[in-house]
Amino acid sequence: MKKLLLATTATLFAGAAFAAGHGTEAKVGVILGFTGPLESITPMMGDGAELALKEANDSGKFLDGVMLSPVRGDSTCIDAAAATAAAERLVTTDGVVAIMGADCSGVTGAVLSNVAVPNGVPMISPSATSPALSTAEDNGLFFRTAPSDARQGQVLAEILTEKEITEVAVTYTNNDYGKGLADSFQAAFEEAGGTVTLSAPHEDGKADYSAEIGALASAGGEALAVFGYTDQGGKGMIQASIDTGAFDTYIMGDGMYGDQLLADLGADMEGSFGTVPWSEGEGTDMFNKLATDSGLNPDSSYTRESYDAAALIALAMMAGGEATSKAVAENVLNVANAPGEQILPGELGKAFEILANGGEIDYVGATGVELIGPGEAAGSYRHFTVKDGKYETVEFK
């Protein structure tokens, strides 16, 4: 007992001394939709982010021993009021200096304008892809490791131009994601000289899409671009089109990428193609190994982006020399982009050392991070085509 007491006091003293010397702890908010439509992938995303923070702590080289501790908040993905409240609590009560999140585009915009900007807290979202966020009023506080869908629209338009398809009909799921992607695609495609005969939304969760397909078929086009979800209206639209023989070729956005789609629709999808954000290379391999070693599933959607977002927060703090919001906001772009020594997942310790010695780094991370424009990932996309009932990679763009 005496020993225990002694030990406890000693630890307390040590802790106190530590605190006096280094300011001990910096909190980082992890705001993701732990409940709601994305609840199946957010636990892995949260773990991915916390993996990076843990790595920073374990390296022992982070800002003379400041410990980064994650605080989770629930964005719900769809309820802007709930997400704002959660973020508000994290910022004012827990005192987080930076936010890794949020996940869905709608709530991310809400948290940004209601909490992050008024409090001057920077945010790095791993998964918000709406083009509208590129132009959001952010005072330089918003970054994302996921590419904007504006980019995907351009990539798709490029592919169509290469394939010499000049006339398509477009259908999109009636929400921020679908509308954003459809608009950016249409703009890029028309600029490249193509024609969109009709851009019509569809509602998810309906049983019958024959009326929608009828209108699109009447408008005509060489192919039908579907920007929806693979298990929702997007699939329904393709099914209805196959049933009526309206279109033979489908152009698919990232939401349509899924094995179930091919299993259900089979041979009729032959020759259709699309894009999906994809990363490959040394960084991805490193992360896969790192994640697998920690019992994480690296293939789950946006886990890599989450790791990168959290790693960028830590690196920006190190580059700024202090664990503050200001340091993060000012240094994210510096550490993410060239010039500097390339940093892969698992090399955060090395990066801290370089930064401590006044050097520069270029964080590559799990997804080949390159922040462009207002601080969003350039993103690389996999152009796939359906061949023999399987997705086949054509190229990376």
Next chain:
Amino acid sequence: MDFLNALVTLANFVLIPGIAYGSQLALGALGVTLVYGILRFSNFAHGDTMAFGTMSVILFTWLFQSWGLSLGPLPTALLAIPFGIVATAALMLGTDRVVYRFYRAQKAKPIIFVMVSIGVMFIYNGITRFILGADEQRFDDGERFIIRARDFKEMTGLDEGLTLKTTQGLTVVTAVIVVAALFWFLNNTRTGKSMRAFSDNEDLALLSGISPEHVVRVTWLIVAALVVVAGTLYGLDKTYKPFTYFQLLLPIFASAIVGGLGSPLGAIAGGFVVAFSEVGITYAWKKVLGYALPDSLAPDGLVQLLATDYKFAVSFMILVVVLLFKPTGLFRGKSV
């Protein structure tokens, strides 16, 4: 040739889907109208009863499929329908015994019955989700198409294709058989006549010795059969998802009211009116007109009266217009 192309396009995108959808709505509306005519309330649990019935058919279909039973080119679900009807009838008779009979004994007002049926709706809702979940299920098998667009084009040499799905053909044939059987039953059997008498004038019917409980029981049985057939055909032709069945409530009620609540013939007419309005008003007529009219008159725009997003608004519009101008419906049902 152009005229044929116009006709084929019209058939492919408007006529065939409209007829199939109309038949499904008509079967659903018949159930609503029977309950309204005899039990005298609007049964809001109808959509979810359909979901439950279809679920039982799906479960039996899977069982048969695991036994290796099949109907060749026809979907196995047809075999499972009778079993689905038995399960659904048991559920409905049970509900009547436990819930509705209590309120009948109290001579509750129709609006109370409607509220009760909403409660029943939520319970059915829960049962279906508890057993099968809320996700989409596929249970169709056999040959998917009678005519495929590509084959049709090759066969006829026309520019436009025509598809006819097995399920669409099946829907129409089954609907005709079921409706014929129902009308024969209502007009030619003792029970059917007593049902009509009960519907026309309850007091007179009671005086002439018709047992109300018997009539009610038979009504539920018939409604169970209609609901399961309608639900299964809809699920085969489109997709099965409990939530979409709940949403079907609106077009089904619109059909029943347009035709005249309580009038079986009206329910059928109403089903087709609603289906064709939904498909026709939201259809872009550009292609059809482009073929049918001379080149100088061919339209540049889409010639679409209403964007497809407003598809469900069409049922609402019809509902409002009919209630305003002809509250008893096309076939003189009871006013709401």
